[in-house]
Amino acid sequence: MNSKLGRWTLAILAHVALIVAWYLFVRIGNVPRFVMPSPGATLDAFLQPNYDWWANIAVTGTEIFGGYLLALVAGVALALAFSWSKTLEAFFMPLLVSLNMIPKVALGPLIIVWFKYGVFPNSIMAFSIAVFPILLTTARGLREIEPELLDLVRSLRGSRWQLFTKIQLPGALPYIFSGMKVGAILAVAGAIVGEFLGSDKGLGYLMLQVQVTLDTPAMFMAVIMITLLGMVLYGLVLLLERLLVARDARVA
Amino acid sequence: MSRPFIHLAGVRKTYGDHLAISDASFDVMPGELASLVGPSGCGKSTLLKILAGLHPADGGEVRIGSPSHPFDPSRDVGMVFQAPLLLKWRRILDNVLLPAEILGLPGAESRERARHLLQLVGLAGNEAKYPYELSGGMQQRAAxxxxxxxxxxxxxxxxxxxxxxxxxxxxxxxELLRIWKEAGKTIVFVTHGISEAVFLGTRVVVLTAGPARMADNFVVDLPHPRTLDMKTHERFGDYARRVYRLLGM
Structure with missing residues (x-):
């Protein structure tokens, strides 16, 4: 208990120390505001209503969470389909490994051609970058399940759905979560890159807007907001993992 | 004379061009504990999978059940493997309940039965534990x-x-002999331990490898309940030697 409390204290201290160092650096170094604003100036940018923070957060948040959920469902479903058919897996898996090598950012201009710009194509961007780690780790997790366990269910003429809900999904869960953690980080990057390439709202779009006028405090605030969105998503994944996966079964 | 519960005649199984079993023929009477003994690669596990209905035989006759002992292949098979294969995210009681859940059996009754069975296998008091809290032997009892x-x-x-x-x-x-007596099941027990096969079995079926084929099938005429000192009896030795010889040792 004591050491847990100590770890929390240290974690908070580290964050506070960074902000203090940032403040001192700007203050003592007399760093111009357009190069690096002080923490105060950054916070001040958040209070300006003309940036429309909440609307932009909502847009970027929708892109991240929407793309991520899509990646989660598609990744698990595809991996499950592969667990049913060895031929299907042998056919698609090498292809997917190749597709995984595509820098998803390079797809950005194409996605704009195909889907115009806006929330949907940016969700697709987040999806395309987050789906692979989830798919690959889930497939791995499903492969690790002992075939005799599947035999046990089959000998009782259990349905595929029972096989999935009672054996495969809970068995692969530690692996799925390790993919979900990687995917969470990537989904945030995907959505922002999507906004950089083409959008008319969102935090990434806002950054491009204020960059023109060298409004660095707003850019700083936008980066902080994006980071916080990522932390919320990652935190939710960790919380779910804590709730669903027995401690001794977790995969780092 | 009652009819056999399991009747195998000329059963063949191939995987591709690999002959896993050629001509397995034996009967098991209701309530028997039949030991299937042989070296690795003799098709013992394949034979079990055929009996479990997981793989069809490529030839021959497989009949399980008789008018006096009807058999429903979708719910009358229980399986135990070399590894306990308990679900590590389930408590012991919930692990035991898995087959009942899959078959959709009534919950309260099944729980009652599961508790009773945990008592039978000597695991009373461990219902709420997780598999990792039990030793390998205890996990196998739960299985x-x-x-x-x-x-x-x-x-x-x-x-x-x-x-x-x-x-x-x-x-x-x-323990298994005691559980078998109390539960009154027909058991097919695969092993590569010759002494284990003779000690447990009311019947021993010997399989040889390369190519996989059935070599012998005999009734073990040793009294029940069996005790460990029977292993030093002359008759026990005769049975064991009979198996050793068939396996070329």
Missing amino acids: IARALVHDPKLVLMDEPFGALDALTREKMNL
């Missing part, structure tokens, strides 16, 4: 309870004590 929870007519065991240390194995042999 046996799981194989019995849906009250199957036939229990298939694939080297269930192969991963245990020698002393635990002896102990589990005695």
Whole structure:
């Protein structure tokens, strides 16, 4: 208990120390505001209503969470389909490994051609970058399940759905979560890159807007907001993992 | 004279061009404990999978059940493997309940039965524990309870004590005989331990490898309940020598 409390204290201290160092650096170094604003100036940018923070957060948040959920469902479903058919897996898996090598950012201009710009194509961007780690780790997790366990269910003429809900999904869960953690980080990057390439709202779009006028405090605030969105998503994944996966079964 | 519960005649199984079983023929009477013994690669596990209905035979006749002992292949098979294969995210009681859940059996009754079975296998008081809290032998006991929870007519065991240390194995042999007597099931027990096969079996079926074929099938005429000192009896030795000879040793 004591050491847990100590770890929390240290974690908070580290964050506070960074902000203090940032403040001192700007203050003592007399760093111009357009190069690096002080923490105060950054916070001040958040209070300006003309940036429309909440609307932009909502847009970027929708892109991240929407793309991520899509990646989660598609990744698990595809991996499950592969667990049913060895031929299907042998056919698609090498292809997917190749597709995984595509820098998803390079797809950005194409996605704009195909889907115009806006929330949907940016969700697709987040999806395309987050789906692979989830798919690959889930497939791995499903492969690790002992075939005799599947035999046990089959000998009782259990349905595929029972096989999935009672054996495969809970068995692969530690692996799925390790993919979900990687995917969470990537989904945030995907959505922002999507906004950089083409959008008319969102935090990434806002950054491009204020960059023109060298409004660095707003850019700083936008980066902080994006980071916080990522932390919320990652935190939710960790919380779910804590709730669903027995401690001794977790995969780092 | 009642009719056999399991009747195999000329059963063949190939995987591609690999002959896993050629001509397996034997009968098992209701309530028998039949030991299937042989070296690795002799098709013992394949034979179990055929009995479990997981793989069809490529030839010959497989008949399970008789008018006096009807058999429903969708719910009358219990399986125990070399590894306990308990679900590590489920408590012991919930692990035992898995087959009942899959078959959609009534919950309260099944729980009652699962508790009773845990008592039978000597695991009373461990219902709420997780598998990692139990030793290998205790996990295997839970796996046996799981194989019995849906009250199957036939229990298939694939080297269930192969991963245990020698002393635990002896102990589990005695336990299995007791459970078998109390539960009144027909058991097919696969092993590569000759002494284990003779000690447990009311019948021993010997399979040889390369090519996989059935070499012998005899009734073990030793009294029940069996005790460890029977292993030093002359008749026990005769049976064991008979198997050793067939396996070319």
